[in-house]
Amino acid sequence: MGRSLQIVCLFCLFIFSYDKVSAQSINNIGQNPTELVADDLKVFPNPTTDYIQISNSTNIKKVVIYNMFGKEVKSYFHYANALHDVSEIKAGMYIVKMLDEKNKVVKSVKLNKTYSGV
Helix, strand or coil: CCCEEEEECCCEEEEEECCCCCEEEEECCCCCHHHHHHHHCEEECCCECCEEEEECCCCCCEEEEEECCCCEEEEEECCCCCEEECCCCCCEEEEEEEECCCCCEEEEEEEEECCCCC
């Protein structure tokens, strides 16, 4: 029997075997309410030109947008149903991180910012 390596992350478990090429992913280990809320968070519209909104965001207190190099481009204090202006951000791909009251990242998503024509 081959040796195996287990790596546990927040939402998954990967099992690698040294004897044969295989990988297994087991999702939703020990679901808790925070995980379920994170699954419901959506950033829309995406792609966008002028603004973003976050659905089901009652636990989100801050939204931070990073470029693909990891540099912070914009941040907002968040409240339910808030519209966040992204019209001044250049067209491109970005990462939107949603943080809770403890500044813990609840969810990260890719955002496609398109040219607004202004």
